[in-house]
Amino acid sequence: MHTLFGYWIADLLVRWLPARASRGLAVGLARVTFALRPPARAALEANLERLSPERTAAGRRRLARDAFEHFAVSLVEFLRLHRVPPERLAGSVEVHGHCHLKAARRAGRGVIVMSAHAGSWECGAAWLASRGIRLHVVARPHRHPWVERLFVRRRAQRGVGTIPERPVWTRAARLLRAGEWVAVMGDRTEQGQPAVREWAAALARRTGALRLPALMLRRPDGHYCVHFGAPLSPGADATDADHDALLPLLRLAPSQWMAFEALPAGWA
Secondary structure: OHHHHHHHHHHHHHHHOOHHHHHHHHHHHHHHHHHOOOHHHHHHHHHHHHHOOOOOHHHHHHHHHHHHHHHHHHHHHHHHHHHOOHHHHHHOEEEEOHHHHHHHHHOOOOEEEEEOOEOOHHHHHHHHHHOOOOEEEEOOOOOOHHHHHHHHHHHHHOOOEEEOOOOOHHHHHHHHHOOOEEEEEOOOEOOOOOEHHHHHHHHHHHHOOEEEEEEEEEOOOOOEEEEEOOOEOOOOOHHHHHHHHHHHHHOOOHHHEOOOOOOOOOOO
């Protein structure tokens, strides 16, 4: 109930307040939440230790605090996204690895976008959709139906589909075989189920889809930088996808990695 009320209040505030004020309020609330030491903070600091073992505990704590703030800003950006014209979003994105994106599009087959909870992944999905890509995201359904409907509606307003059904495999495979794109979060696992990276690798082998590593990171000026790695063939090993593609991208901005749950086995 607290989560439902929090999302409802956030949606109302974003509607009423100017963008700068809503971001400032979100950052303030994130700092308070971080100071209260929720379980997500301990999980994030443990994940950062695996990602950057060379950092001190104090350094990881600073990164974790920044990540809480980035999460709050990302939520505000997502709730405001339907007000941002596609051309304005396109003009705020710098692309790194454009050749990899072009290669994936030229392949003429389905593509699994392998991303992570870093930067502004919802804005990244909207940006891809604005470029004419038929994109569908695999998202864990929220336990509150109102919140889930809000997220599905906001994505749909920017041309992004949601695949919340269980099992996801059948729907995702059908879309990929039709040449459409499916986005998954490679830094997540489901209790009692294979890690998402293993699931995506198996889906790629079955459908012939490519896997395209991608992260949309936030720049200090409020704009974005989207990074693409080289497309992975359907037969590429899942471990290679993690260590040779996603992890180097995450290390570009560890303070923007919102890994609030335990990492899947085999990471870092």
